[in-house]
Each structure stands twice: as structure tokens, then as C-alpha cells.
Amino acid sequence: MSEPADGKTQEKRRRILEAARFLVLRNGLRGTTMEAIAREAGIAKPTLYVQFADKDAIFVGIADTIMDDxxxxxxxxxxxxxxxxxxxxxxxxxxxxxxxxxxxxxxxxxxxxxxxxxxxxxxxxxxxxxxxxxxxxxxxxxxxxxxxxxxxxxxxxxxxxxxxxxxxxxxxxxxxxxxxxxxxxxxx
The missing domain is CATH 1.10.357 (Tetracycline Repressor; domain 2)
Structure with a gap:
């Protein structure tokens, strides 16, 4: 049985943020591209843009998870x-x-x-x-x-x-x- 659509969306978002966090810590914000984030998260680049408009939006997402912690x-x-x-x-x-x-x-x-x-x-x-x-x-x-x-x-x-x-x-x-x-x- 598959997850509901919102569960899949949340899982994709989590994977994207984890991949982005890993890459940003390793390569820096300037050295991390949207293409690299999509590749690391195992998703297509257009799928990434459905979740996040740009790298700034991803950075805000990473910061939000850190802020919660x-x-x-x-x-x-x-x-x-x-x-x-x-x-x-x-x-x-x-x-x-x-x-x-x-x-x-x-x-x-x-x-x-x-x-x-x-x-x-x-x-x-x-x-x-x-x-x-x-x-x-x-x-x-x-x-x-x-x-x-x-x-x-x-x-x-x-x-x-x-x-x-x-x-x-x-x-x-x-x-x-x-x-x-x-x-x-x-x-x-």
C-alpha cells in the first residue's frame, strides 16, 4: 500500500532537505547547485523545482529544520x-x-x-x-x-x-x- 500524496510530498521534501544540507555543509552554499541537490536526492530537477523555487528557498527550509532543533x-x-x-x-x-x-x-x-x-x-x-x-x-x-x-x-x-x-x-x-x-x- 502506498503513502498518501501528501506523505510522498513530505518524504520528497525531507530527502531534498537532507541532500541539500549534506551538500551545503560539504561544498558551501555557493558551491551547491540545484542540479547537484536533485542528483543527491535522487529526483529529477523539475521535481526539485516543484518543491522549492530556488536555492534560497532550500536554504530557508534547511534553516527551518535547524531552528526547530x-x-x-x-x-x-x-x-x-x-x-x-x-x-x-x-x-x-x-x-x-x-x-x-x-x-x-x-x-x-x-x-x-x-x-x-x-x-x-x-x-x-x-x-x-x-x-x-x-x-x-x-x-x-x-x-x-x-x-x-x-x-x-x-x-x-x-x-x-x-x-x-x-x-x-x-x-x-x-x-x-x-x-x-x-x-x-x-x-x-
């Missing part, structure tokens, strides 16, 4: 156990660990990180959601300048993620930074 890691950290510094540290470290694993070994990681403007609205939406949630948690914990501290913590976590290539060290660094900054602010 980032949000799941962030939410898991915030819902975890521990005090506010531990939960914020786990949330931010978790999302950057997902990103590190996604880009691991790619000689084009820098290029891909700089392409965030193509999907900037979705990433900005995620960042704003995190900032509002973290600021509310910090405010509830008695931090006087919760919104300002949140911006500093989020910026520092991003910087740590960019500068420390080793995932375990990066996660530890983000958690340490959150613990030190948040505990100091809560004790005031």
Missing part, C-alpha cells in the same frame, strides 16, 4: 532542573551545541553562519522569545536590570559559541558565564 534544545534547558543560572546556561548552551553539531566538520561553517540574514526574521524571532523569557525569569529572581543583563548574557553566549570550536568546552564556557553573571546579579 535549536528551539527544542533551548526549551529543554529552560524546563530543566536547577536554579535560574543553571537553566539559562543549559538553554543557551543546548541551542549552540545543536548548531555546533550541525556545522561540525564543515569547511564552510563560517560562510553558513554569515548567511543568517537570509532567514534573519526567524532567528530574530527565536532570539527575542528567548530574551523575553530569560528577562522575565531574571526579574522574578530579583535581578534589577533583567532586560539589560539578558542582552549581555545572550551576546556573550553567541560570542563564546563563535570563538570556542570544541563543543564540550563551548558548552562549559556558556554555562560558566551564565552561572557567574546571573548568580552575581541575584545576590545583590
Amino acid at each position: 535549536l528551539l527544542a534544545a533551548y526549551d529543554s534547558g529552560m524546563a530543566g532542573s536547577g536554579d535560574i543560572s543553571e537553566r539559562v546556561g543549559a538553554a543557551l548552551a543546548g541551542q549552540y551545541a545543536v548548531l555546533a553539531r550541525t556545522l561540525a566538520g564543515s569547511p564552510h561553517a563560517g560562510e553558513l553562519m554569515s548567511e543568517h540574514k537570509r532567514v534573519g526574521a526567524r532567528f530574530r524571532e527565536k532570539d527575542l522569545r528567548a530574551e523575553v523569557e530569560i528577562a522575565a525569569e531574571l526579574g522574578a529572581a530579583g535581578v534589577a536590570e533583567a532586560a539589560a543583563l539578558t542582552k549581555v548574557i545572550c551576546a556573550a553566549a553567541y560570542g563564546i559559541a563563535l570563538k570556542i570550536a570544541d563543543e564540550a568546552q563551548m558548552v562549559a564556557g556558556i554555562k560558566l558565564m551564565c552561572r557567574r553573571m546571573i548568580e552575581a546579579a541575584v545576590k545583590r
Whole structure:
């Protein structure tokens, strides 16, 4: 018995995105062609264009799947156990660990990180959601300048993620930074 038409469409879309993700990580965005994506996905080029209008649309599709993983890691950290510094540290470290694993070994990681403007609205939406949630948690914990501290913590976590290539060290660094900054602010 065959899948319904929408199941086949979703399966094709998944195969295309997996193939594109593999090629983009290996060859970079500029070095990946629609023809190569179709070949890697095992479909005809016209079939690819039925699913995605162009390479930008495919990049957005890849980013959307990564975004779902980032949000799941962030939410898991915030819902975890521990005090506010531990939960914020786990949330931010978790999302950057997902990103590190996604880009691991790619000689084009820098290029891909700089392409965030193509999907900037979705990433900005995620960042704003995190900032509002973290600021509310910090405010509830008695931090006087919760919104300002949140911006500093989020910026520092991003910087740590960019500068420390080793995932375990990066996660530890983000958690340490959150613990030190948040505990100091809560004790005031």
C-alpha cells in the first residue's frame, strides 16, 4: 500500500532537505547547485523545482529544520532542573551545541553562519522569545536590570559559541558565564 500524496510530498521534501544540507555543509552554499541537490536526492530537477523555487528557498527550509532543533534544545534547558543560572546556561548552551553539531566538520561553517540574514526574521524571532523569557525569569529572581543583563548574557553566549570550536568546552564556557553573571546579579 502506498503513502498518501501528501506523505510522498513530505518524504520528497525531507530527502531534498537532507541532500541539500549534506551538500551545503560539504561544498558551501555557493558551491551547491540545484542540479547537484536533485542528483543527491535522487529526483529529477523539475521535481526539485516543484518543491522549492530556488536555492534560497532550500536554504530557508534547511534553516527551518535547524531552528526547530535549536528551539527544542533551548526549551529543554529552560524546563530543566536547577536554579535560574543553571537553566539559562543549559538553554543557551543546548541551542549552540545543536548548531555546533550541525556545522561540525564543515569547511564552510563560517560562510553558513554569515548567511543568517537570509532567514534573519526567524532567528530574530527565536532570539527575542528567548530574551523575553530569560528577562522575565531574571526579574522574578530579583535581578534589577533583567532586560539589560539578558542582552549581555545572550551576546556573550553567541560570542563564546563563535570563538570556542570544541563543543564540550563551548558548552562549559556558556554555562560558566551564565552561572557567574546571573548568580552575581541575584545576590545583590
